[in-house]
Amino acid sequence: MEKRIVLLPGDGIGKEIIYSAKKVLQVIAERFNHSFGFIEKQIGGSAIDEFNTPLPKETLEACQRADAVLLGAVGGPKWDSLPAEIRPERGLLKIRKELGLFANLRPVKGFSALIHASPLKEEIIKDSDLLIVRELTGGLYFGQPSERRNNGEAVVDTLYYEKNEIERIVEKAFQFAQMRKKRLTSVDKANVLESSKMWREIVNEKSKNYPDVTVEHMYVDAASMKLITNPSSFDVIVTENMFGDILSDEASVLTGSLGMLPSASTRSDSFGLYEPVHGSAPDIAGKGVANPLGMILSAALMLRYSFGLDKEATIIEEAVNETLIEGYHTPDLQIENGKIVTTDEVTSIIADKV
């Protein structure tokens, strides 16, 4: 199989961990006789420094020509005082929108070697295995108008959805539920918002095409509670952009494995952008101690979702799991009787297993 992959290191530790993913992918390519071509481009703060924009045209074009994109992380205090329009995060919002990546997939599952690091009691978190499907290119984060009114005396943002935008994300979520435990929780605020009422209608309508999936509706405030009190009751959660932003970050800290969580931003074809859930961690950047596991697992998701290479993805995931069970980890983690290693060392251990 021949694939073109764009690497976007971004900022901070993104510039280190991206090469961990690349190395593991190269080993996979060799072992299974695939050909992965890599092109590296700038995004976020590094792109601002060089090109004065967080998403240069040549970065976007390279992504448009590729089969998939791996992203490290963007942002850092250096660019925090810039006007919002040219801040690193804008690069992220823009690349999602321009590439039409409407479906953000956030699997949350604990690693047994790390479950002790969960803020939750073990009996509550232990069997949790959920997938949050977040709408990523519509809603309040993109709607117009978004502006000051009356000489700055008022302000407005707009939560806008077209029916087909809701339909396609809801369908994605049903499809994932079918491949998993066949339970879908749709999260909204239908007791208050018109957009949530439409969302709920569409979920009910679409559910007719997926009779094997059990659907439940939940208000976003109730969902934010239940994620904590009973996370293992969820299978697939589908929700709009902003609710998904809040709930998926909330969910990401439950297992104690934030540094290990991957994410995928996808659309209707096989193209996707893959990135770890954690940030650019500027405080530890450049020291060779960043945890590359979330990045490596994002590469595994890319193999599975964009290239259909399920076996290869599973091999990477198992290698990561074994490495943790053997006790090798970067300094951000605590494992009893474990051995602290560098970014490069843990990458090599995983690559050797692959």
Place this chain on the structure above:
Amino acid sequence: MEKRIVLLPGDGIGKEIIYSAKKVLQVIAERFNHSFGFIEKQIGGSAIDEFNTPLPKETLEACQRADAVLLGAVGGPKWDSLPAEIRPERGLLKIRKELGLFANLRPVKGFSALIHASPLKEEIIKDSDLLIVRELTGGLYFGQPSERRNNGEAVVDTLYYEKNEIERIVEKAFQFAQMRKKRLTSVDKANVLESSKMWREIVNEKSKNYPDVTVEHMYVDAASMKLITNPSSFDVIVTENMFGDILSDEASVLTGSLGMLPSASTRSDSFGLYEPVHGSAPDIAGKGVANPLGMILSAALMLRYSFGLDKEATIIEEAVNETLIEGYHTPDLQIENGKIVTTDEVTSIIADKV
């Protein structure tokens, strides 16, 4: 002191626990020589059944003439299929708006006798004591337009704030921070939303008047994580309506004391509406087993915030705490070697201590 209090039992267990609060208040009145006059009115589902609207005019008028309002809870499956405009929750939204109750106060603090019931590990939750100040009458839940577009092919909701609406809630929050640990966390999504940018500017501007308060800005997604990983790092959190809805419910389950949490909806004068955080629990309604502690503690908040009766409020809070330490509790709670009692029994025990 002479005060007029409107009692709004609402639905479900609201119709039981409201009398627990009344009883405790009557004992306080007698002991401290206050005169509390009570008027009872309908709201929510019960009001729909009787008057065809969740907020009858006479209920609203009685509240307008009163010094404070105690509310039980609204809602239940019986009214879930009604159109949104006449559902029980509309009564709640409308009474807040009509009475101008723009500041929702949600203190979150665990009871030592119940801390074992927290989903979080004890070392994480133990010293938590935070107050969420939620803007309650603006933003996405009230903004216009909120409607279908293009023959139902699109939908829009509007997040609208006037500057003075943000200013007054931010000032409230600063004032509470001054009375507490002098730390204010303002939660927004200023990297994306124009309304959040304005919110952040106003917080920075107002902070000049409160030099003794340390201000920190946090994105809502980060706040949803930190509430779980480090809840004791917060003192006062201030945020807009929808973020506050999600975060305050998230925070309410952290201590394992959801049934015990009170809330206050206030404005610039001393008037306020007080209600427990929990819902109407239709499944256990009418059985005499509902937990009245959140309701009783809401009455204590009323004494403190609306009537300035700090001593009386503290006496109620201590009576509740002692009752739990002695092990008396309704069946929803678990206390080792505790004794399960009914709603009326636990109310009497508290009243006797008061």
